[in-house]
Amino acid sequence: MRQYFIQKFYYGDIPEEKSGGSNYEVKADESTWPLWEIFIRSKQGLDHKHVGSLHAADAQMAIENARDVYTRRMEGVSIWAVESKYIIASNPDEAGELYEPAMDKVYRHPTFYDLPDEVKHM
Helix, strand or coil, X not given: CCCCCCCCECCCCCCHHHCCCCCCCCCCCXXXXXXXXXXXXXXXXXXXXXXXXXXXXXXHHHHHHHHHHHCCCXXXXXXXXXXXXXXXXXXXXXXXXXXXXXXXXXHHCCCCCCCCCCCCCC
């Protein structure tokens, strides 16, 4: 009988060669499952937050394992599971060049008018 274990990763724990942003390829055999990044939306929250990573054979198994591992007290209302190899991250060293064009678009920031008190979550 085969036993499978879930390995939890937290931000910064995943070695660079195994993270989704590199050209590292996992060989598809029965003993290797892909790494999934898990995002959960809490009852009080409006957005999904990254809570950790786990290995699973497919998306459905990732959702079920994430439910068991990360939502013990019914605190989540929605779970996202994204295979790590599909997540692309920007390089923090290039943040200046990446965000520089947005600095001259002040019209995108709501600083020119007052918001009514009835408007929430803005």
